[in-house]
Amino acid sequence: MSAQTTKRRGTIPDNDMTRGPEAPEMPNPDNAALFLDFDGTLVEIAERPDAVRLEPGMEDVLIGLHAHTNGRIAIVSGRNLVELERIMPNYPGVIVGSHGAESRIDGAYTTAPEGETTAFIASRDMLRAWVEHYEGVLLEEKPVSLVLHYRQAPDRQSDCEGILSALSQVMPGFVVRPSKMAVELMPENVSKERAVLGLLEEWRDLIPVAIGDDRTDEDMFGAADANGGYAIKVGEGDTAAKYRLSGVGEVHALLRNWLETSERSS
Numbered sequence: 001m002s003a004q005t006t007k008r009r010g011t012i013p014d015n016d017m018t019r020g021p022e023a024p025e026m027p028n029p030d031n032a033a034l035f036l037d038f039d040g041t042l043v044e045i046a047e048r049p050d051a052v053r054l055e056p057g058m059e060d061v062l063i064g065l066h067a068h069t070n071g072r073i074a075i076v077s078g079r080n081l082v083e084l085e086r087i088m089p090n091y092p093g094v095i096v097g098s099h100g101a102e103s104r105i106d107g108a109y110t111t112a113p114e115g116e117t118t119a120f121i122a123s124r125d126m127l128r129a130w131v132e133h134y135e136g137v138l139l140e141e142k143p144v145s146l147v148l149h150y151r152q153a154p155d156r157q158s159d160c161e162g163i164l165s166a167l168s169q170v171m172p173g174f175v176v177r178p179s180k181m182a183v184e185l186m187p188e189n190v191s192k193e194r195a196v197l198g199l200l201e202e203w204r205d206l207i208p209v210a211i212g213d214d215r216t217d218e219d220m221f222g223a224a225d226a227n228g229g230y231a232i233k234v235g236e237g238d239t240a241a242k243y244r245l246s247g248v249g250e251v252h253a254l255l256r257n258w259l260e261t262s263e264r265s266s
């Protein structure tokens with residue numbers, strides 16, 4: 001591991017509870033299981049979900065880490081699986097999409113069934129018409145959840161929350177969860193924590209490393225912590241993670257350095 005990655009650049013003052021030590025010393029990849037969030041972690045946040053770009057070369061880094069961790073690497077994202085596969089067509093590892101409602105593990109695909117209910121389909125159709133009246137608000141349709149994005153119409157936040165909250169009242173088992181400049185109607189029993197714990201049941205006796213930037217990633221952090229691993233928060237904001245990186249650039253540097261060190265020592 002290079003000095004750049006492993007060096008702890010000091011803790012921040014005790015009175016600043018929003019920050020913490022920077023990256024931990026990464027474990028030997030043979031002993032590690034890596035859980036990576038996508039938006040805000042591997043790619044910069046963009047104005048629209050379809051505008052994100054994965055930096056050239058990063059997919060190869062993920063492919064390299066897949067080899068060095070013996071396949072114990074998972075992209076764990078709120079994004080839908082098809083989108084993640086479109087962005088990373090050659091990455092062969094595990095993908096958990098839609099916050100855990102979808103997965104691709106060793107080539108086997110699963111999707112939670114809640115998106116096939118009459119109530120879900122009726123809500124989706126209703127929201128398609130609803131967004132037409134709110135300029136700048138985007139409806140993102142996922143197989144098992146529905147997201148209203150208001151990044152381009154911030155004053156519409158309460159309208160978006162209100163309509164999804166009303167729909168959740170008539171959709172048993174669905175809840176409304178906030179995200180970055182977005183709000184999502186999704187199954188209550190889906191979480192990144194469940195997804196990570198499920199994978200750790202298969203990937204035993206490894207040190208989990210979870211990296212993410214959003215509120216939903218706090219669930220992954222709990223699972224990593226509870227299993228003797230490392231949680232790394234990306235960017236500003238309250239977190240239960242013990243470590244922090246400033247942004248996507250630092251995540252890329254950490255992953256690149258980890259891969260280079262692994263290649264040198266193998």
Ligand SMILES: O=P(O)(O)OC[C@H]1O[C@H](O[C@H]2O[C@H](CO)[C@@H](O)[C@H](O)[C@H]2O)[C@H](O)[C@@H](O)[C@@H]1O
Pocket residue numbers: 037038039040044045046047048049050052076077078079080140147149151179180181182214216
């Ligand atoms: O779990 P993640 O991989 O972090 O996915 C969380 C959500 O990311 C996407 O929305 C966010 O990123 C967009 C592109 O940068 C941005 O425009 C939006 O404001 C953010 O909320 C994605 O569209 C969602 O489906 C994911 O749940």
